[in-house]
Amino acid sequence: MRRGSCRSLLLTLLGFGVFSVASQWRTQVPEQALPVVEGRVVIAAPVLLTLFGGDRFLAANLETMRLAATGVDWGQADTGYLIRAQGEVAELNACHEDNYYLANGLLTWGGADREGTEVLRRAMQCRFWDEFPAFFYGFNQAFFNKDIAEAGRALELAAQRATDNAAGFRKLAVMLQAESFADEKLALEYLIQQRDTARDDPKLFQMLDKRVVRLQGLVALREAQRRFETANGALQRLDQLVEAGLLAALPEDPLRLGYELKDGRIVLKKMKIAGVEE
Known part of the structure; x- marks a missing residue:
C-alpha cells in the first residue's frame, strides 16, 4: 500500500476514534434544559437607528409594519409586546401616524391606557398640524384619568388645529367642565x-x-x-x-x-x- 493511502487511513481511524470518545463522554453529561425566552423580541430604538444607517423614519416605518404583522394573532393583540414595540417607534418618530392610531385603538382600550396615552402625547407634540392626536389624548385624560383640566387643554389645542371640527372639540371641553353627561x-x-x-x-x-x-x-x-x-x-x-x-x-x-x-x-x-x- 502506498504511503499516502496509509496516512489517509490512519487519519480516518484517528478521527473515528475521537468521535467515539466524544460521543461516549456526551452520554454521561446530564442534559441541560434550553433557556426559555419570554416575550417577543423588541429591538431598542438606538439599535434600530444603527441598523438602518441613521434613518429614523425608515426604521420607524419598518418597525411599525413588523409590529402590526406580529403583534396580533387570531384577532388577539399581544398587548405587552405592543407596549414595548410602539414605545420604541415613538422614540424613533413620534409623528408616525399609524403608530399613534394603533396605540389609541389597541393599547388605550385594551387595558394599557397609560402607555397608549403616552404615545398619543408624543404624537400631539410632534404633529402640530393634526387635530386627532390632541383629541384622542384629551378624551383619554377625561375618561381614564378624570383630569378635566388637561383634557380641556388638549381639546382646545385640537380645536386650534382643526379644519371642520373646532366647534365640536370646544363643545366637548365645555361639557367635560360641566360634567353634564354620562362619560x-x-x-x-x-x-x-x-x-x-x-x-x-x-x-x-x-x-x-x-x-x-x-x-x-x-x-x-x-x-x-x-x-x-x-x-x-x-x-x-x-x-x-x-x-x-x-x-x-x-x-x-x-x-x-x-x-x-x-x-x-x-x-x-x-x-x-x-x-x-x-
Whole structure:
C-alpha cells in the first residue's frame, strides 16, 4: 500500500476514534434544559437607528409594519409586546401616524391606557398640524384619568388645529367642565365611530369591535349599579347586580380582563405588565 493511502487511513481511524470518545463522554453529561425566552423580541430604538444607517423614519416605518404583522394573532393583540414595540417607534418618530392610531385603538382600550396615552402625547407634540392626536389624548385624560383640566387643554389645542371640527372639540371641553353627561356612553359612541372607520381593514375592525363589546359591558354594569344603589345603597360586590335581578349575568369581557369595583365605581380592569404597573 502506498504511503499516502496509509496516512489517509490512519487519519480516518484517528478521527473515528475521537468521535467515539466524544460521543461516549456526551452520554454521561446530564442534559441541560434550553433557556426559555419570554416575550417577543423588541429591538431598542438606538439599535434600530444603527441598523438602518441613521434613518429614523425608515426604521420607524419598518418597525411599525413588523409590529402590526406580529403583534396580533387570531384577532388577539399581544398587548405587552405592543407596549414595548410602539414605545420604541415613538422614540424613533413620534409623528408616525399609524403608530399613534394603533396605540389609541389597541393599547388605550385594551387595558394599557397609560402607555397608549403616552404615545398619543408624543404624537400631539410632534404633529402640530393634526387635530386627532390632541383629541384622542384629551378624551383619554377625561375618561381614564378624570383630569378635566388637561383634557380641556388638549381639546382646545385640537380645536386650534382643526379644519371642520373646532366647534365640536370646544363643545366637548365645555361639557367635560360641566360634567353634564354620562362619560361611559359618550366613550362608547366614540369607540363605535373608531371601529366603523376601520371597516376597510377587517383585522383592525375585529380588534376594535372587541373593545366596543368590552365597553358595552361597562355601560350595562354602571347602569345596573345606578339602579341598584337607588334602591339598596352602596354596591359592595358585582355579583349583587345579578342577585338583585338587575342583570341575568355579569358581562363577559372579550379581552378576558374583566371589570372591577374600585372606590365605589365599576371600572375596566387594566392589564398588569411587569415593571409598568401603577
